[in-house]
Amino acid sequence: MMDIKRLRLPFGITTQIVALASLSVLLGVALVIAALMLFFDPPNEQESPAYGVVRVIDITHFVRAAKDADAVEGVLSGARSSGLNAEIVPLAALAQARRGDKDAPWTSQLARRQLAAQRDITVLNGVRYADGPPTQIIVQVDAERALVFDDVPRPSIWPLLLKPTVVVLIIIVFMALLLSIYVARAIIQPLSAVARAAAAFGRSPDAHESLTGRGPREIVQVSEALNEMRARIRNLLDDRTRMLAAISHDLRTPLTRLRLRSERIGQLELRNAMLRDIDQVSRMLDETLDYLRDDSKAEQLSRIELSSLLETICCDFSDVGYVVSYDGPERLVYECRPRALARAVTNVVENAVKHGTSVVVSLAASMDGAIAIEIADDGPGIPAALQSRALEPFVKLDQARSASGTGFGLGLSIAHEILKKHDGSIALMPNEPMGLRVRLSLPLRAAAPAATAERPAKVA
Structure with a gap:
C-alpha cells in the first residue's frame, strides 16, 4: 500500500499561495450565492x-x-x-x-x-x-x-445592502482566516523548525535533531541543505578531534623524552636553558590545543557561587607570589559552565600578572541584571588602536605590552570564545591611572538562594 505520508505536492510557496487565494475567491463566491439563496427572500412588491x-x-x-x-x-x-x-x-x-x-x-x-x-x-x-x-x-x-x-415613495437602500454586506464580510474574514492558518502551518511552522534546528546545532554540534523536510518546496530544499551542512560540519569536527588527539600524543611523547634526556645533562646552565625551552614549547602546545578544543560546549550548566570561584582563582595566583586580590560581594549565585568560565578568568588574570605588579579582580551586578567581572592591572596597557586585535587568535602585541610573555597570544582569544558561548562579551579599556582593565560581561541567567548553589572546587 502506498504511504500517504510520503506524498508531497511539488509546489513552491508562490504556487501554493496563488492556488489557495484563487480557491478562496471561488469558494467565497459560491458561499455568497448559497447564502443569498438560502437566507434571503426575494423582495416583495413594496420593497422594489x-x-x-x-x-x-x-x-x-x-x-x-x-x-x-x-x-x-x-x-x-x-x-x-x-x-x-x-x-x-x-x-x-x-x-x-x-x-x-x-x-x-x-x-x-x-x-x-x-x-x-x-x-x-x-x-x-x-x-x-x-x-x-x-x-x-x-x-x-x-x-x-x-x-x-408630493413625492414618489422609495424603499431605503440600506436594508437591502446591509445583510448581503454582512454576509460578504463574514465570508472574507473566514477566507482570510483559512489563509492565515495555511501560512502559519505550511510556511511559518517549518521555518521555525529550521531556525530551532540551526540554533540548536550552533549551541551544540552534537545535537542529532534532523529536519523532516515538510512544507513547500523551497523550505524542503532549505531543510535538506541544512541537514547536509550539519553532517559535513559534524564530520569536520570529528576529524579535528582525531587530529588534536594525534597531535597531543605525537608531540607530547618526544617532549617527554627530551625532558628526561635534558635532566641528565651535567652542565647546569645548558640543562636549565633546555628545560625552559621545553616548558615553553609545552605551554604553547597546551595553549593551542586548549584554543582548538571545544570542551566548553560539552560542559553542562550549573549554579555556582561566582564570588567563591573568583576568590579561589585569586588565591591560586597569590599562592605562587603574585599580588592578586578580589573585590566584590561575598555571595553571588550564577548559572554557567564553571570550568570554562574559570578558564577564561584565569587566562585574563595570567595575562595581567605577566605585565603588571598588582591585579584586582572585581565582581558586580549592573542595574539591567547583567554580571560584570573586571580584571584590572597596573601594567603598560594596550593602545586603543590595537585593542580590537588583542582578541584575535595568534596575535601578539609585544610592542604594546612587555615582551616577557611567551606563547601564541591565545589567552584573550580563548576567553573571548568562552564568553561568546555564555552569550556574553569581553571589552578592553584603559585603567586609571595606568594599566589595562578587561571587563567580562555575562547575562543574568538565573538567580537562586546561595544555599542551593554548588560551591566550586579550587581551580588550579
Whole structure:
C-alpha cells in the first residue's frame, strides 16, 4: 500500500499561495450565492425600487378610467391611505417653477425619467403646483387636469445592502482566516523548525535533531541543505578531534623524552636553558590545543557561587607570589559552565600578572541584571588602536605590552570564545591611572538562594 505520508505536492510557496487565494475567491463566491439563496427572500412588491413609479402609473390609469368626481376621489383616498399623497388639479393652476427641475433630488429626477419612458404617461417638467416642494411630480391626466404627487415613495437602500454586506464580510474574514492558518502551518511552522534546528546545532554540534523536510518546496530544499551542512560540519569536527588527539600524543611523547634526556645533562646552565625551552614549547602546545578544543560546549550548566570561584582563582595566583586580590560581594549565585568560565578568568588574570605588579579582580551586578567581572592591572596597557586585535587568535602585541610573555597570544582569544558561548562579551579599556582593565560581561541567567548553589572546587 502506498504511504500517504510520503506524498508531497511539488509546489513552491508562490504556487501554493496563488492556488489557495484563487480557491478562496471561488469558494467565497459560491458561499455568497448559497447564502443569498438560502437566507434571503426575494423582495416583495413594496420593497422594489420601482414600486413608487408603478403606483403613480396605476393611479393615473384609475383616474382616467373614473367616470365621475366621486370615483376620482375614491382613487385618491386609496392612494393617500397607502402613503402616496396625490391631488388632481386643473392645468391652469400650475405655475412655472423658479429654478425648473434643477433643484430636485436625483431620486425624483430618476422617477420622472422612468415615468416619461411610459407611452401613455406625460410628465410635466418645469412647473409647480402651489409652490410645492422640489420633489413634486406632476402627471397630465387629460387636456384639462393633472395629478400632483408630493413625492414618489422609495424603499431605503440600506436594508437591502446591509445583510448581503454582512454576509460578504463574514465570508472574507473566514477566507482570510483559512489563509492565515495555511501560512502559519505550511510556511511559518517549518521555518521555525529550521531556525530551532540551526540554533540548536550552533549551541551544540552534537545535537542529532534532523529536519523532516515538510512544507513547500523551497523550505524542503532549505531543510535538506541544512541537514547536509550539519553532517559535513559534524564530520569536520570529528576529524579535528582525531587530529588534536594525534597531535597531543605525537608531540607530547618526544617532549617527554627530551625532558628526561635534558635532566641528565651535567652542565647546569645548558640543562636549565633546555628545560625552559621545553616548558615553553609545552605551554604553547597546551595553549593551542586548549584554543582548538571545544570542551566548553560539552560542559553542562550549573549554579555556582561566582564570588567563591573568583576568590579561589585569586588565591591560586597569590599562592605562587603574585599580588592578586578580589573585590566584590561575598555571595553571588550564577548559572554557567564553571570550568570554562574559570578558564577564561584565569587566562585574563595570567595575562595581567605577566605585565603588571598588582591585579584586582572585581565582581558586580549592573542595574539591567547583567554580571560584570573586571580584571584590572597596573601594567603598560594596550593602545586603543590595537585593542580590537588583542582578541584575535595568534596575535601578539609585544610592542604594546612587555615582551616577557611567551606563547601564541591565545589567552584573550580563548576567553573571548568562552564568553561568546555564555552569550556574553569581553571589552578592553584603559585603567586609571595606568594599566589595562578587561571587563567580562555575562547575562543574568538565573538567580537562586546561595544555599542551593554548588560551591566550586579550587581551580588550579
